[in-house]
Amino acid sequence: MRRHRFGQIISLILLNLYIWGFFQKNLIYTGIFKGFLQPILHCWSTPTTLFSCPLGAFQHFITLHLLPLYPLGLIILVAAFIGRMPCGWVCPFGLLQDILYKIRLFRWRLPTSVNLFGLILGIIAGYFAGRYKFDLGIFVGLPLAVFLGFILGKLPIKFPTNYLKYLFLLVFAILLAYYTTEPWFCKICPAGTLEAGIPLVLWDPENYLKAMVGSFFYFKVFILGFLLINFLALKRPFCRAMCPVGAIYSLSNRVSLFHLEKKEIDCRGCSLCEKVCPMAIPVKKIPKDLDCIRCLECYYRCPRKSIVIKWG
Amino acid sequence: MRRWQFLIFLSLGVLLLALGLFSSGFIEVFKAGSLLCLSCMGLGL
Numbered sequence: 046m047r048r049h050r051f052g053q054i055i056s057l058i059l060l061n062l063y064i065w066g067f068f069q070k071n072l073i074y075t076g077i078f079k080g081f082l083q084p085i086l087h088c089w090s091t092p093t094t095l096f097s098c099p100l101g102a103f104q105h106f107i108t109l110h111l112l113p114l115y116p117l118g119l120i121i122l123v124a125a126f127i128g129r130m131p132c133g134w135v136c137p138f139g140l141l142q143d144i145l146y147k148i149r150l151f152r153w154r155l156p157t158s159v160n161l162f163g164l165i166l167g168i169i170a171g172y173f174a175g176r177y178k179f180d181l182g183i184f185v186g187l188p189l190a191v192f193l194g195f196i197l198g199k200l201p202i203k204f205p206t207n208y209l210k211y212l213f214l215l216v217f218a219i220l221l222a223y224y225t226t227e228p229w230f231c232k233i234c235p236a237g238t239l240e241a242g243i244p245l246v247l248w249d250p251e252n253y254l255k256a257m258v259g260s261f262f263y264f265k266v267f268i269l270g271f272l273l274i275n276f277l278a279l280k281r282p283f284c285r286a287m288c289p290v291g292a293i294y295s296l297s298n299r300v301s302l303f304h305l306e307k308k309e310i311d312c313r314g315c316s317l318c319e320k321v322c323p324m325a326i327p328v329k330k331i332p333k334d335l336d337c338i339r340c341l342e343c344y345y346r347c348p349r350k351s352i353v354i355k356w357g
Numbered sequence: 358m359r360r361w362q363f364l365i366f367l368s369l370g371v372l373l374l375a376l377g378l379f380s381s382g383f384i385e386v387f388k389a390g391s392l393l394c395l396s397c398m399g400l401g402l
Contacts, residue, residue: 300363
């Protein structure tokens with residue numbers, strides 16, 4: 046078993062200690078621990094979780110037109126020491142992606158770039174649909190932007206796929222949250238749908254939540270289903286292209302105290318590091334890439350030990 | 358160079374976290390529940 050898998054499993058248990066929540070009338074824990082933020086994406090409403098999601102808190106402050114100092118400070122503080130390591134060792138949604146990719150049903154490669162024109166066209170269509178009814182703007186804009194972006198990906202004016210997560214952070218977690226005073230990334234978040242939305246609606250003994258389910262819930266389930274299929278074929282597509290928490294973390298990868306370095310003189314270019322990398326980082330960029338999640342697989346698997354751990 | 362960048366990042370993190378906690382950030386996160394709860398389910402839409 047890969048070493049970071051132990052960290053992921055232990056974190057999964059620690060993050061979901063409120064397991065007896067399923068036997069309570071109030072399924073979601075609302076005690077004092079909810080004031081604490083965990084350092085990764087894990088929905089506030091997960092029936093088994095004790096802590097809060099930093100992205101949910103981030104958007105909550107934005108919707109109140111306040112600076113998200115607490116969630117941002119926590120992420121920057123953690124990232125200053127270990128960079129994007131929590132994505133590799135702690136995040137339960139990352140664990141799900143790693144496990145589903147192991148099934149090896151089929152294999153795709155995430156395109157390195159999407160078409161900027163296609164993205165903008167989708168966003169414009171979403172804007173005009175949103176003027177009629179705001180939710181319709183999301184229904185139309187998001188799938189269309191993704192579809193056109195990827196389908197026109199070979200044409201000129203490219204936008205790196207890995208940078209899409211910064212776009213999600215900017216558009217859904219900041220701009221839409223600020224102007225509509227609603228946490229829009231939470232509304233489309235596949236982790237939230239899987240960990241909280243679906244379990245809560247299914248568990249609902251008094252049919253109170255089931256009565257509130259609208260078209261947007263099914264839209265969320267569609268996004269989740271689309272991504273789950275992609276998880277079977279792609280290495281961590283959500284972490285690479287969509288996760289706003291990962292986007293904030295990745296900014297610290299070049300300055301974090303804990304990092305990896307490659308001794309070029311020892312490297313024979315066997316590309317084993319690229320093959321075992323759960324983020325599919327190209328060999329020439331390992332281990333300095335912004336997307337490196339410090340899972341240490343390349344460090345352990347390199348036959349010539351050309352990748353070394355550095356502190357400072 | 359990297360050490361200086363780390364120290365700047367660390368100071369920024371500590372500063373933001375301290376400011377966030379002193380400006381009732383903890384209480385705000387604690388209260389955020391009802392809004393986030395409905396959002397995670399896409400309910401009421």
